[in-house]
Amino acid sequence: MTLSTLKREQIKKDLKDNSFDVVIIGGGITGAGIALDASERGMKVALVEMQDFAQGTSSRSTKLVHGGLRYLKQLQVGVVAETGRERAIVYENGPHVTTPERMLLPMHKGGSMGKFTTSIGLTMYDRLAGVKRSERKKMLNKKETLAKEPLVKQAGLKGGGSYVEYRTDDARLTIEVMKRAEEKGATIINHSKSMHFTYDNNEKVNGINVEDQISGETYTIGAKKVINASGPWVDEVRSGDYARNNKQLRLTKGVHIVIDQSKFPLGQAVYFDTEKDGRMIFAIPREGKAYVGTTDTFYDNDKTSPLATQEDRDYLIDAINYMFPDVQVEDSDIESSWAGVRPLILEEGKDPSEISRKDEVWEGKSGLLTIAGGKLTGYRHMALEIVDLLAKRLKEEYKLKFKPCETKHLPISGGDVGGSQNFDNYIDEKVKDAKAYQIDEPLARHIVSKYGSNAEELFKIAQTAQYQDTGLPLDIYTELIYSIQNEMVYRPTDFFIRRTGKLYFKIDDVLNYKEQVIDVMSELLGYSDVQKELYKQELETAINEAQTGNNQPAVKE
Template sequence: MSLSTLKREQIKHDLKNETYDVVIIGGGITGAGIALDASQRGMKVALVEMQDFAQGTSSRSTKLVHGGLRYLKQFQVGVVAETGRERAIVYENGPHVTTPERMLLPMHKGGTFGKFSTSLGLAMYDRLAGVKKSERKKMLNSKQTLEKEPLVKKDGLKGGGSYVEYRTDDARLTIEVMKRAEEKGATILNHTKSVHFTYDTNEKVNGIHVEDQINGETYPIKSKKVINASGPWVDEVRSGDYARNNKQLRLTKGVHIVIDQSKFPLGQAVYFDTEKDGRMIFAIPREGKAYVGTTDTFYDNDKTSPLPTQEDRDYLIDAINYMFPEVEATDDDIESSWAGVRPLILEEGKDPSEISRKDEVWEGKSGLLTIAGGKLTGYRHMALEIVDLLSKRLKSEYGLKFKKCETKNLPISGGDVGGSKNFEHFVEEKVKDAQAYQIDEDIARHFASKYGSNAEDLFKIAQTAQYQESGIPLDIYTELVYSIQNEMVYRPTDFFIRRTGKLYFKIDDVLEYKDRVIDIMTELLGYSNIEKVQYTKELQVAIDEAQSGNNQPAVKE
């Protein structure tokens, strides 16, 4: 058991009694990447997250590891080149959480892209992103475009472009990076909030004081350096430091909606421009659903639980009906939705979609290191950048020397499958292995595809679970026990949203089995009556928000 909830008290004991080279504030993909890079180099690493891992931005994205084709329109060539290279590394190191996905880019008369500009743009994209030959762009005529996706608007259709992006489970990508960091020696804990910094006699940051969000306990964590990787909360965290620059974040909100494929039978991922403002958005099939997004509006409200407004939902429904008129989607067809906040670096006078997604590292006089901005795809390179600086500071100030970054060729947890080319073969071999555990072939394939080289651990749990009177399906029970033992799940929302994604893509499972899952978690984790009531209400609020959003007006500038 690696990131085990059952070891929570032992982890807290270590955090209280050790002195670390670095403590990282923030358990999203950026913090996870930094923890992996630093621990792989041999640093003594601690990481705390005030909510659950990936609960903020890192579970609320479009769920693509992509090279950012739209950034070519803004001439952000460097962003496209870097993220293109990085997405290939992400795929190679974690093929169980990353899947190549052919995208269709339809071209219509009067639309954003013409034949020449599309062909040129995709060719540049292939070159900048270092796309391998089998995945390079293909230009299609109107007939071929409709063969790829018959639902696309036929009126004015001139053809299309086909290119490859990589679909991911953003929250699972984060947790797998976190698990590998723990295997490399990092001490990691969620539901633990950094409340203030501590300083030495020279006014240099030498640790943080934290509060356990489960039982209210407070304690200090001592470290030589502190990294603020708290995403949307970057400004709040560093406001507690006496030394800060004049930079600040500008938050924007992105909303996605999910519709069952019985209503929206999307067979092909489509990247298309909207009628209202010409923005480019995605429609992507996944697990019998089609999800569409994202919006891009300035946001100044609650970062902990951003919600779709009716205006957001209407915008996306209108976009669906513009590009896929036969669907005739309505607000009632939305099964679930989510909203995420992008922590972008303020650029005065720019619209939300125009603000650069580039990351920056800020170093205060106190020694506090902060990383802001960036994209999911570039998490590994962002970590390399800030840990290189961290390594220099630890050498100059403490005489410590560490290895260089080796994460380019380091599989994340579950990624020890012999490389992406071997992944399908690996899955089939695991399905055969599962016969010895008397596990259904479909369940075995699900475990192997989703958990990669960790699948054997789930097979062992499933074997014992066959005889449990759990009242829930074997796969759900197995994933629940595994996530408690290995992925630090403590609350039902941790499990249903970020470890399985069921709240978004299989909400019927959540509605049917939530009470029994909470009963089992109560048994395994020893919830008090107060905790059980609290977490039951918390899950119901999440269900209500996913199903209906809210009717707050969008923030106007």
């Protein structure tokens, strides 16, 4: 079975009728990674997500799988070494969603990065993170720095450093991991909320009660163990269990803005100092746009809908105009934006940027396992840690034996392309194959670059859709049908935000084709009139929130 919206009722039946080794609460990158690791070891796995996959934090990051240069500044040497290693694994297992990107680190007089310390820092970073020879740091003089990015502020410029980060599509990384977990036997559903735990006679957790957020139906999923991987909602989920420790989360908010390259013609990714608080932020070119972020502020409001405020937008516009003074961007130049919350583990007295991004596994007296904190880059290793503990408990309590972790060399869905070094050749070969489906080269190249070894499925859809009369361009129609049949898209926002990223990087497509997309989805999925109107309003709200400065206090009033 695939992750098909059209098979939703069958998936629910499977969840009700079977008993599982583990049920995972949370369908972000952490939950997806756990589902893949556990199912690859041979465990019977269920996973529920109350919203859409990656809707919480895993679609709202800086979209970098990074080695953690900023952690070197905080002397978190172990974090740098681990994230560097994991970054290489993430890239190798899914080169269609992760791409190396040279990053420029300009150094100015009075800035936080001196030439000597930067050189030493980047050298240490290369060694700790096990960086490939071709991707190691280069130190640049002023002229070389400006040649890389002429827009960088010239006043006080001393030179720069160049190193490699990995750009990713965070939401697509999550869905590709989820699809591979499903291929390995996991039973997975979105828009399904865990309401409370069930217990056996010994007061041990043995399942969850679930409410389908679309139909309102409730049912029970039975499992030997339950893992809480709900990101920002970790504390809420745990509050339903009688066994609590004294740990808790501290949420911080990060905002990014998107500007068209006609207004901000950024040719090179840059990691730079802000003027006001010394925080370092990224400016990254992508798909004809430049996106800039992130802010870092404490947040205690609606977790499902953190918003970019006018203050956040002003901060980032000021940061751009400080480092790129000839650009002179204004608030009206912002095409789109997004905000996300980081679920960090509380450390009293620390500023948002100082709180560690480490992850922790907590085990309750009830047997509930919780994973908190962590980063996108470390998702596979986080899964390894908690599934190792899960396997140990299943062996002790149920005499069950499973294989060790095997995800290090396991491609995610779409990643069967012969390794990262072969990916360009793979694209060229598949583009040739697309001719047999009467698909032109630009569309074929887009499909293979984005979907990797799943491209053939989209070619088949595109071939039969050449004469569809929905009013949608072939590329949007093809991706929409594929995402409904294979990626559990149910709402228009699922498609426009998390499967395609169009709300952020191609907002004109959303504005121009939202009605047609809703019509196609309504017909295929059988929306009621009420649902259709609700989802239309939900999309309009998302568009408005992305385009404007919102009045949302950091703390709920």
